[in-house]
Amino acid sequence: MNQGIDVAKIRSRGATYVAEARIAQMMKWKGIIAIVAIGNPLFYLVAIGIGIGVLVNENSGTSGTGGVEYITFIAPALLASAALTGALDEAMFPVMEGFKWRKLFYAINATPINPGQIVLGVFIGAIARVVFTVVCYWALLIAFGVVTIGQSWDVIPVTIFAAGAFAAVIMGITASVKNEDYFMTVLNRLIIMPMFLFSGTFFPLNTMPVFLQPIGWISPLWHATELGRYFSYGYSISGTMLLVHFSYLIVMMVAGFKLANRKFAERLAK
Amino acid sequence: MPESLISARGLTKKYGDFTAVDAIDFDVAKGESFGLLGPNGAGKSTTMRIIAATSQRSSGTISILGRDPEEHGPQIRAHLGVVPQQDNLDGELTVSENLFIYGRYFGLSKKFIQNKIEELLDFAQLQDKRDAKVEALSGGMKRRLTIARALVSEPDILMLDEPTTGLDPQARHILWDRLFRLKETGVTLVITTHFMDEAEQLCDRLVVMDKGKIMAEGSPLELIKQYSTKEVLEVRFGSDRNKEVAPILREMCSRIEELPDRILMYVEDGEALLEAITAKKLHPTTSLVRRSSLEDVFLRLTGRSLIE
Amino acid sequence: MKTAVEIAEERADRWGHQLYAGRARAILERAFIALRSSTWVPIVTGFIEPVLYLLAFGYGMGELIGDVDSGRGTVDYAVFIAPGLLATSAMNGAIYDSTWNVFFKLNESKLYKGMLATPLGPLDVALGEITWALLRGLSYAIAFLAITAPLGLVPGVSAILAIPAAVFIAFGFASFGMAITSYFKTYQQMGMINIVLLPMFLFSGSLYPISVYPDWLEFLIQLFPSWHGIELVRDLWFGYWDSGTLLHLGYFCVMIVTGLYFTTRRLRNLFMR
Ligand SMILES: Nc1ncnc2c1ncn2[C@@H]1O[C@H](COP(=O)(O)OP(=O)(O)OP(=O)(O)O)[C@@H](O)[C@H]1O
Ligand SMILES: [Mg+2]
Numbered sequence: 133m134n135q136g137i138d139v140a141k142i143r144s145r146g147a148t149y150v151a152e153a154r155i156a157q158m159m160k161w162k163g164i165i166a167i168v169a170i171g172n173p174l175f176y177l178v179a180i181g182i183g184i185g186v187l188v189n190e191n192s193g194t195s196g197t198g199g200v201e202y203i204t205f206i207a208p209a210l211l212a213s214a215a216l217t218g219a220l221d222e223a224m225f226p227v228m229e230g231f232k233w234r235k236l237f238y239a240i241n242a243t244p245i246n247p248g249q250i251v252l253g254v255f256i257g258a259i260a261r262v263v264f265t266v267v268c269y270w271a272l273l274i275a276f277g278v279v280t281i282g283q284s285w286d287v288i289p290v291t292i293f294a295a296g297a298f299a300a301v302i303m304g305i306t307a308s309v310k311n312e313d314y315f316m317t318v319l320n321r322l323i324i325m326p327m328f329l330f331s332g333t334f335f336p337l338n339t340m341p342v343f344l345q346p347i348g349w350i351s352p353l354w355h356a357t358e359l360g361r362y363f364s365y366g367y368s369i370s371g372t373m374l375l376v377h378f379s380y381l382i383v384m385m386v387a388g389f390k391l392a393n394r395k396f397a398e399r400l401a402k
Numbered sequence: 403m404p405e406s407l408i409s410a411r412g413l414t415k416k417y418g419d420f421t422a423v424d425a426i427d428f429d430v431a432k433g434e435s436f437g438l439l440g441p442n443g444a445g446k447s448t449t450m451r452i453i454a455a456t457s458q459r460s461s462g463t464i465s466i467l468g469r470d471p472e473e474h475g476p477q478i479r480a481h482l483g484v485v486p487q488q489d490n491l492d493g494e495l496t497v498s499e500n501l502f503i504y505g506r507y508f509g510l511s512k513k514f515i516q517n518k519i520e521e522l523l524d525f526a527q528l529q530d531k532r533d534a535k536v537e538a539l540s541g542g543m544k545r546r547l548t549i550a551r552a553l554v555s556e557p558d559i560l561m562l563d564e565p566t567t568g569l570d571p572q573a574r575h576i577l578w579d580r581l582f583r584l585k586e587t588g589v590t591l592v593i594t595t596h597f598m599d600e601a602e603q604l605c606d607r608l609v610v611m612d613k614g615k616i617m618a619e620g621s622p623l624e625l626i627k628q629y630s631t632k633e634v635l636e637v638r639f640g641s642d643r644n645k646e647v648a649p650i651l652r653e654m655c656s657r658i659e660e661l662p663d664r665i666l667m668y669v670e671d672g673e674a675l676l677e678a679i680t681a682k683k684l685h686p687t688t689s690l691v692r693r694s695s696l697e698d699v700f701l702r703l704t705g706r707s708l709i710e
Numbered sequence: 711m712k713t714a715v716e717i718a719e720e721r722a723d724r725w726g727h728q729l730y731a732g733r734a735r736a737i738l739e740r741a742f743i744a745l746r747s748s749t750w751v752p753i754v755t756g757f758i759e760p761v762l763y764l765l766a767f768g769y770g771m772g773e774l775i776g777d778v779d780s781g782r783g784t785v786d787y788a789v790f791i792a793p794g795l796l797a798t799s800a801m802n803g804a805i806y807d808s809t810w811n812v813f814f815k816l817n818e819s820k821l822y823k824g825m826l827a828t829p830l831g832p833l834d835v836a837l838g839e840i841t842w843a844l845l846r847g848l849s850y851a852i853a854f855l856a857i858t859a860p861l862g863l864v865p866g867v868s869a870i871l872a873i874p875a876a877v878f879i880a881f882g883f884a885s886f887g888m889a890i891t892s893y894f895k896t897y898q899q900m901g902m903i904n905i906v907l908l909p910m911f912l913f914s915g916s917l918y919p920i921s922v923y924p925d926w927l928e929f930l931i932q933l934f935p936s937w938h939g940i941e942l943v944r945d946l947w948f949g950y951w952d953s954g955t956l957l958h959l960g961y962f963c964v965m966i967v968t969g970l971y972f973t974t975r976r977l978r979n980l981f982m983r
Binding site (some may be wrong): 417423454456457458472473474475477479480481482486489490491492493494495496499502503504506507508509510513514535555556557558 | 719974
């Protein structure tokens with residue numbers, strides 16, 4: 133008999149347990165996560181926002197950034213980029229660890245918790261990190277006077293949603309990779325880096341040579357950034373594009389989850 | 403007194419306030435096969451690392467081939483082949499590349515190593531895996547490769563920290579056989595193990611360690627003679643009744659050990675004792691008379707069973 | 711044929727023989743074998759990072775910024791950042807190789823444990839690893855120049871001197887990085903390295919001249935090794951020599967010597983835990 137072990141309860145709350153374990157794991161890193169959450173925006177805003185802002189202003193004023201100060205222009209983009217980076221960390225490493233490094237998922241899977249719940253649990257853990265990062269970042273933007281509270285609060289849920297969509301896809305992809313040896317380096321260099329650099333973070337995407345622009349179109353960061361700008365300072369954007377951005381992220385989220393669920397189930401069944 | 407190859411006096415290793423090895427003395431003679439026995443955390447691996455000149459002692463003295471590892475670490479290590487408790491193979495290389503580069507670390511010529519590799523692949527029965535990445539090997543294959551790797555430099559002293567953990571019975575026996583042959587060629591073996599049969603088979607002499615200290619020393623036979631009786635009677639009464647009958651049994655012989663599942667009674671004549679028990683109408687559910695082994699020595703010295 | 715013992719005995723009376731067996735090249739040999747058999751993908755793609763930055767910032771950002779005063783004449787923004795990116799990537803690569811990479815091979819893969827159970831000493835391992843890192847840095851620097859030259863971003867032939875300069879500053883960071891790693895025991899402590907590096911590199915003038923800042927901040931930045939590294943490579947890139955160039959060179963000489971001093975002293979702490 134399973135004395136004291138309520139299988140039905142574990143079944144129904146499996147994802148919560150996994151998420152709790154993930155968050156406990158992150159707490160070991162709480163110092164560093166907090167410093168990164170506050171230091172990252174601070175340094176980027178001062179270094180890039182002000183440093184490059186001066187150069188931009190001297191050369192072309194606000195004409196290249198749609199009429200706003202350079203720092204205002206990049207603030208929502210940096211916010212989105214920090215959120216997606218946090219999501220990447222918490223979606224990729226736990227999956228590598230779970231399947232390969234420490235094989236934790238196999239141990240969890242031997243309990244009544246099922247693969248789908250592991251996916252959801254890791255996802256919730258990633259979201260927790262993203263929420264923390266985004267709120268810290270936003271508070272700093274307010275403190276810097278880059279955005280105002282009333283006008284920009286809705287950038288928070290939108291950015292979190294975008295980061296979630298990214299996390300789902302990353303979980304799916306990471307779980308699909310069999311030989312992870314150099315997967316991280318290669319993914320970082322050939323996919324993540326270009327995505328971050330060519331997503332209209334530091335300058336409008338359309339100032340890039342045309343052949344480089346498609347990198348931005350497929351990048352969730354570009355969609356998140358455009359939405360972030362729209363919601364934080366009233367950047368003008370057409371209704372159609374608004375729909376495109378949201379749809380793209382929704383599709384990513386759904387496809388990411390589908391892939392992750394399938395791959396997790398496949399690998400854990402072996 | 404044969405030439406002493408390794409000699410330790412008051413050897414101590416501390417990690418912070420914790421003493422892992424506590425002022426131990428021992429000698430290992432040339433050509434001898436010397437065993438370190440002890441429960442988890444006894445300090446066996448720590449002692450092995452100090453002998454292998456890869457860990458610095460905290461106090462005491464040790465000499466290996468007449469030299470101090472603090473002063474002549476590289477020269478000492480050139481004589482050694484080391485099989486650590488945990489495999490540390492090079493995961494970025496294949497099986498044969500692992501053997502090759504290890505030989506290069508010793509400064510050996512490419513030609514010499516190339517020939518040696520064939521011999522070692524046969525030894526480890528890994529010929530058909532020679533171009534496989536280490537990651538693609540099973541646990542036991544990795545272990546065999548680690549042992550083969552330790553032989554690439556033709557060492558005079560082979561340090562084996564739980565060499566057969568993870569090997570299947572056949573591979574274990576093959577390895578014992580190979581180690582015997584190495585010993586015949588004059589190689590000195592220093593072995594730690596949790597397997598009593600292995601210790602009895604392989605070791606000329608051994609020390610039993612517990613909590614960083616040496617509890618006893620001698621050949622397997624001497625130890626059994628000194629710390630145990632000729633025979634052991636194992637009786638089971640079922641877990642509920644064991645407790646009940648234990649006091650009665652205690653009256654009947656000079657030493658008994660109560661284990662969770664059975665009671666061990668140490669006597670010269672096991673059959674006679676069993677008859678006496680039956681005569682008292684205490685019918686054990688199972689009973690067994692066997693010769694004493696190192697296991698019993700171990701239990702006596704450390705109060706713990708090796709394989710629980 | 712000499713045996714392992716004879717080889718080791720040859721050096722038995724030399725000074726420092728416990729630390730150095732004179733076989734750092736065995737570590738290099740291992741790196742080449744590993745390159746052939748498994749690590750080539752991450753290594754071959756390693757040059758890509760500064761090139762991507764150059765494309766994004768040089769061409770995207772360049773549209774908004776136009777020309778900048780490099781301190782050595784006014785130049786196109788892409789020309790301004792090219793040497794800065796070269797220097798930054800050389801330094802970052804050296805730091806990664808001497809910190810995270812060393813830490814991982816020590817604690818996770820236990821690779822160094824295996825090496826150090828042989829007559830090799832910690833200095834063989836350290837020198838071998840640093841040399842390998844610098845060789846990679848050298849090939850990345852050459853690749854960077856080969857890519858930027860046809861794009862018209864290289865002002866003159868003398869810019870070829872920026873290649874050894876990049877390797878030189880990488881050496882400074884690598885020797886220091888290993889010394890720092892010897893003090894760290896946990897992943898969390900290692901994480902602090904990245905946190906310190908972020909502001910150091912953001913502020914050090916690879917993407918804009920630090921003259922945009924108030925004097926006090928400018929002064930502070932001028933204390934960072936990363937700023938000296940970037941300025942040194944930039945000077946040579948533009949074929950520009952003055953007392954500042956010498957100062958940057960001197961700064962790195964001191965850094966290399968102190969880094970090596972501490973690394974050597976800490977080698978046992980680092981490798982023989
Ligand atoms: N690097 C270290 N830092 C701190 N403590 C250590 C270290 N290495 C070993 N110890 C401690 O020293 C003691 C002896 O460890 P050692 O590995 O020598 O035991 P052992 O006899 O080999 O055990 P096992 O049978 O489990 O291999 C243990 O309590 C262990 O926790
Ligand atoms: Mg051990």
